[in-house]
Each structure stands twice: as C-alpha cells, then as structure tokens.
Amino acid sequence: ASAPGLKSNLLKSQRSLRLVLLGSSWSLRSSVGNLLLGKSGSIKFLPQCVKVRETFQNKPVTVIYTPDQLFSTTSQQELQPFIRDIKDLSAPGPHVFLLVLQPEDFTEQHKSRLQSVLESLSEQAFQHSLVLMFRPQAETPGSMEKYMRQTHIRDMIIRCRYRYMWMHHSDLYQHDLDLKVFKRKELFSRIYSGLTLAFGTKEKPSLNLMELRIALIGKSGSGKSASANTILGERCFQPKAAPKRAKARCEAVCRTVQGRQVMVVITPPLFNRSFSEEELSKCISLLAPGPHAFLLLLPIGNIHNEDRRSLQLIRERLGEKAMQFVMIVFTRGDELENQSFQNYIEECDDFVKEMLKESRGRCHILNNKDESNCTQVAELLRKIDKMVQTNCGFTKEMFESERKEIQREMDVKALKNQLTENSRRFEQEKAQRDRHTSNVSGSVNFICSVLFHCKDLHIYLFIFNWFGL
Ligand SMILES: Nc1nc2c(ncn2[C@@H]2O[C@H](COP(=O)(O)OP(=O)(O)O)[C@@H](O)[C@H]2O)c(=O)[nH]1
Ligand SMILES: [Mg+2]
Numbered sequence: 001a002s003a004p005g006l007k008s009n010l011l012k013s014q015r016s017l018r019l020v021l022l023g024s025s026w027s028l029r030s031s032v033g034n035l036l037l038g039k040s041g042s043i044k045f046l047p048q049c050v051k052v053r054e055t056f057q058n059k060p061v062t063v064i065y066t067p068d069q070l071f072s073t074t075s076q077q078e079l080q081p082f083i084r085d086i087k088d089l090s091a092p093g094p095h096v097f098l099l100v101l102q103p104e105d106f107t108e109q110h111k112s113r114l115q116s117v118l119e120s121l122s123e124q125a126f127q128h129s130l131v132l133m134f135r136p137q138a139e140t141p142g143s144m145e146k147y148m149r150q151t152h153i154r155d156m157i158i159r160c161r162y163r164y165m166w167m168h169h170s171d172l173y174q175h176d177l178d179l180k181v182f183k184r185k186e187l188f189s190r191i192y193s194g195l196t197l198a199f200g201t202k203e204k205p206s207l208n209l210m211e212l213r214i215a216l217i218g219k220s221g222s223g224k225s226a227s228a229n230t231i232l233g234e235r236c237f238q239p240k241a242a243p244k245r246a247k248a249r250c251e252a253v254c255r256t257v258q259g260r261q262v263m264v265v266i267t268p269p270l271f272n273r274s275f276s277e278e279e280l281s282k283c284i285s286l287l288a289p290g291p292h293a294f295l296l297l298l299p300i301g302n303i304h305n306e307d308r309r310s311l312q313l314i315r316e317r318l319g320e321k322a323m324q325f326v327m328i329v330f331t332r333g334d335e336l337e338n339q340s341f342q343n344y345i346e347e348c349d350d351f352v353k354e355m356l357k358e359s360r361g362r363c364h365i366l367n368n369k370d371e372s373n374c375t376q377v378a379e380l381l382r383k384i385d386k387m388v389q390t391n392c393g394f395t396k397e398m399f400e401s402e403r404k405e406i407q408r409e410m411d412v413k414a415l416k417n418q419l420t421e422n423s424r425r426f427e428q429e430k431a432q433r434d435r436h437t438s439n440v441s442g443s444v445n446f447i448c449s450v451l452f453h454c455k456d457l458h459i460y461l462f463i464f465n466w467f468g469l
Contacts, residue, residue, distance in 0.1 A: 016060040018090050019191075020121075022114065023100035026068055028134060031172040032100050033063045035184055049085040056188060064089050070117060071110050083120050093122065096191055097129040099156070103147035104136050111152040115159070130191060131157055131164035165190050165261055166211055179285065186254055190261075211261035212384055213287040217314065218297030219269050219307070220245075223331030226368035227297060228264045231377055233257055237266065239368070248275050250283040258378060263287065270313040280317060281399070290394045293384045294318070294325050296359070298352075300332040300344070308351045311358050318394075319402025325394045326359045327383065333367035333376075341365045362387060 019036065021029045030043045037054040043065070050065045069082045086094075097118060118125035133153075136143050144166065147153055157164045167187075174180040214231065216224045225237035232255040247268050254263040267283050268275040284290065296310055314322055336344055345356070345363075356363055364380050367373065 016062065017056075017096065017191075018062045018064070018094045019096045019098055020064045020066065020086055020090055020094045021098050021100060022066055022070060022117070023098075023132075024102045024105060024134070028102060028172075029100050030065060032098065032132065032167075032187075033065050035172055035180075035187060036061060036063055038181075038184055040180075049082070049089050051089045056184075062090075064094070071113060076116060079117065079120075083117060086121060095128060097121070097125055098191070099129055099131045099160070100134070101131060101153075101156075102134045102136075103144075103150070103153060106153065108152045111156055114156070126159045127161065129160045129163065131160050133164060133166050135166055135168050137169065162259060176282070179282065182252065182286065186252070190254060211263065212293075212381060212388075213263045213291045214265070214384065215283065215287060215291040215294045216264060216266050216297060217270060217294055217310065219310070221302070222297040222299050223366070223368055224266045224297055227295070227329065227331055227366055228253065228266055230366055230368045230371065231257065231262065231264055231380065233371075233374070233377070249279060250286060252286045258374065258381065260381075262381070265291070270310065270317055277403075281403075284394075284399045290398065291325065292388050292394075293327055294322060294394070295327050295329045295364075297329050297331050298355075300330050300335050300365075302332075303349075303352060305349070305351050308355055311355055316406065318399065319406055321398050321402050322394055323358070325387065327362040327364060327387065328356060328359050329380070330363065330365045331368060333365040334369045336365075 021033050023029060026045050027042070033052070034040065034043065036056075037052060038056070039054075045067075046065060047067050049067065051062055052065065053060060053062050055061060064086060066082070066086060069079060099114065118129065122128070133147075136147070148157075171183045174183060216228060218224050221242045223239070226239035228237050229235050229239070232253060234255055236253040236255070237251065247266075250265050250267050252263060252265040254261060256262075263286075265283055265286050268279065294314065296314070298307060311323070311326070314326060330341075330344075333341075345353070362383065364376075364383055366376055366380070370376070
C-alpha cells in the first residue's frame with residue numbers, strides 16, 4: 001500500500017501525524033523520537049518496531065521507533081518482517097519517514113539499503129521523507145560542505161526533493177527546558193514546512209549552500225519583526241508600531257528560504273537592561289553552532305546619533321570578533337521614494353558614514369512593505385554568503401572566549417579603577433594629614449611663641465620684681 005497523499009492527509013485535516021524513524025544509530029533515532037514526543041531520558045534498545053503516541057499542540061503524534069536491522073548485514077529478504085512491522089504499525093500509512101543520518105557514518109551501502117527499504121515501504125516514500133542530518137561530532141570549518149558534496153548524501157537529499165535539515169547533537173540533550181521546548185517546536189515546524197515545500201517552484205533548491213543563521217539586532221521599532229518576516233517569506237512575527245515594551249527574550253524561527261534553511265533569531269534590544277547575560281548566551285545557543293551574521297537594523301528616517309552606540313554595545317556584549325559579522329541593514333526602504341540608496345548614503349550624517357566604515361561597508365536596504373520582492377532577500381543572502389566566505393561564522397566558542405576576554409578586560413578596568421580610587425584616597429588622606437600636621441605645627445609654634453613670650457614676660461616680671469617696680 002502506498003503512503004496516503006501528504007496534502008490530502010496531513011495538511012487538510014492536520015489531525016494526526018505518523019512518523020517513522022529510520023537511519024543511523026539507535027541512540028540518535030530514539031533521542032529524536034524522544035524530542036518529538038517531548039520525553040526526557042533515554043529508551044533502552046528495542047529489538048522490534050514500537051509505536052508510541054503523544055500529542056503535540058493538541059494533535060496526536062505517533063512515532064514509530066525501528067530497531068537496528070536496517071543497516072545490519074541482514075539480506076533484503078531477511079528484512080521483510082522489519083518492513084511488514086513498519087507497515088502494520090503505521091497503517092494506513094506514515095506521513096513522514098524521518099531519515100536520521102550521521103554523515104561521517106553514512107556510507108554508499110547504507111544509502112542503497114535505505115533506498116530499497118523505502119521503495120518497499122511505499123511507492124511515494126521519497127515524497128514523504130525528510131533527511132535529518134546531524135552535524136559532525138568534530139565539526140571543522142567547511143566539513144559540512146564537504147559532506148554535502150558526497151555523492152551518496154547528495155543523491156539521498158535530491159531523491160527526497162531537497163527536504164533536509166541539519167541538527168546539532170546538543171539539540172537533543174538540552175537541559176534548559178525553554179530551549180528543549182523550542183527545539184521540539186522547531187523540529188515539528190521544520191517537518192511541516194519541509195513537507196509542504198512546493199515542488200517545481202521557481203526557486204531552485206541549492207545543495208552547495210549551507211543553512212544560514214542570522215541574528216537581528218536593533219532598537220525597538222527598528223523593524224526586527226518585519227525584516228524577519230521579509231527574510232523568512234512568511235508572517236512569523238507580528239510587527240508593531242510604537243509605543244511598545246521591548247522584549248527581554250530572544251525569538252527564533254527557521255524556514256526554507258529560496259531552497260535553503262534560514263534561521264532567524266530576533267534579539268532583544270542590547271541596551272535593554274533586562275536582557276541578561278544568560279539570555280544573550282541563549283540567543284547564541286539558539287543559533288548553534290553560531291550565527292553567520294549579525295544584522296544591525298536602522299530604520300531610515302529614524303536614525304540618531306545615539307544609534308552609533310549600538311556598534312559599541314555589540315563590541316561590549318559580544319566582543320570585538322563579532323564586529324566581523326556585522327552588516328548594517330536599513331529598513332523602511334520604501335521611504336526613500338525616488339532617491340537611490342547610494343545617494344541616500346552620501347547624504348547621511350557623518351556618524352552613519354562612520355558606522356558604515358566600522359562595519360567595513362557591509363550594508364543592505366530592505367523594504368518590508370514589499371513582501372513579494374524576493375530579489376531584496378536573495379541579494380541580502382548573497383551578501384551574507386560573501387561575508388561567510390571570508391569568515392565562516394561566529395561560533396559559541398568564539399562568543400565564550402570573547403566573553404572571557406570581555407570579562408578579563410572588565411576585571412582589569414575594575415582593578416585599574418580600584419587602584420586609581422585607592423591612590424586618590426591616599427592622596428586625599430595625605431593632604432588631610434598634612435593639613436592636620438601643619439595645623440598642629442602651627443599650634444605648637446603659637447604655643448612655643450606664647451611660651452617664649454611668656455618666658456620673656458616671666459623675665460620682665462622678674463626684672464620688675466627685682467627692681468621693686
Ligand atoms: N514603511 C515601512 N514600515 C516598516 C518597515 N519595516 C518595519 N516597518 C514598520 O515599523 C514598525 C516597527 O516594526 P517592527 O518590525 O515591529 O520593529 P521591532 O520592534 O524592531 O520588531 C511596524 O509598524 C512596521 O510595520 C519598512 O520597511 N517600511
Ligand atoms: Mg518586534
């Protein structure tokens with residue numbers, strides 16, 4: 001039996017979701033299952049297929065855990081009971097085959113086996129499959145691109161019509177409850193958006209380019225929500241005209257944009273005091289292994305001298321290295337009317353030009369009122385790609401080492417201040433002591449002179465007395 005049509009079953013009713021976990025090691029598959037079901041802890045190895053039901057946002061979710069037979073040496077014939085089990089448990093047919101792969105352990109043989117099992121499971125199995133790839137355990141710059149170039153991995157992704165996503169091992173073992181909930185929602189949204197990806201669209205999916213992770217920075221009203229929607233091509237956030245209270249938490253959404261995965265994290269305004277160090281660190285964690293770009297949003301017509309401080313704040317809070325990943329994005333591009341962007345920049349105040357110089361001329365303009373304009377997004381992604389080519393991205397390790405550096409600088413500064421304060425106090429006390437000493441010596445002199453004069457007086461009195469005067 002073929003799997004039921006995705007659109008008719010999953011999208012129309014959206015009543016339930018049946019998922020089959022296939023692929024890599026038991027520990028990875030079961031951990032992905034646990035994340036989907038919102039469960040913690042590990043499941044001990046199961047020798048046969050098992051079906052577990054849960055709900056997600058009030059909708060039933062069934063996850064079918066499969067044992068390790070798939071990649072073991074068993075012949076295709078011996079796999080028949082395994083295939084039958086999956087069919088029985090996922091009847092009337094699964095909506096999604098989640099192919100959990102670890103690229104460094106995934107071989108040509110694994111690919112052939114996986115393909116033939118999928119073909120036996122359903123004629124339409126590939127249209128219902130999503131490749132979930134785990135980042136290499138020892139990730140080095142460019143290692144993901146290297147895996148994406150491997151023929152068997154490329155073939156697998158192309159057969160799944162470019163439905164693929166990367167995950168980080170740490171996504172599965174989050175201790176932070178908020179992050180865990182976020183990762184669960186994100187995985188579901190990626191499954192839904194991955195499966196709804198329209199085939200044969202004008203957008204040509206690309207395998208050469210990795211996913212992009214973008215952090216949006218800017219004051220309240222700078223257009224973070226609106227720009228995130230423009231970039232993601234979907235109304236994921238609610239833009240709001242002022243006045244409003246700045247959020248102290250970061251928000252993240254991931255979508256397939258022009259054939260590639262793009263994750264956008266909106267950060268709370270940096271000057272917001274309630275935006276804690278912990279939350280800042282969480283923002284960077286959400287963008288694991290690190291953002292490719294920090295877009296500093298400046299709304300045309302509402303840029304002030306104090307906005308210059310945003311760059312200083314990025315330095316102070318994220319470290320000097322983060323500056324290499326900063327791009328200034330002017331929002332409200334529609335307000336340029338007939339003026340060209342180039343001309344606008346030329347007429348800008350000097351401090352804006354200074355800011356552009358600090359970000360090495362990396363800038364872009366967005367018109368968030370023109371939602372259908374994909375060119376401005378394509379151009380932005382291209383500029384980010386160019387930036388990524390020269391520096392691979394800001395990593396959590398960089399952030400942590402920068403934080404240490406910032407902390408060290410702050411400690412040195414505090415120590416210097418303390419020393420300055422101590423010497424100032426010492427000088428003050430010395431001056432006070434000197435004053436005191438001079439007062440005392442003044443008094444002593446006075447007393448001495450009085451005594452001296454008294455002594456004279458005494459002599460005079462004696463003389464007067466002597467002469468009987
Ligand atoms: N005309 C125009 N308005 C925009 C543009 N970008 C954002 N806005 C508006 O500016 C206001 C603030 O935007 P929002 O995204 O909520 O800013 P945030 O506080 O940084 O998230 C909203 O009313 C948006 O509709 C743009 O490119 N053009
Ligand atoms: Mg907003």
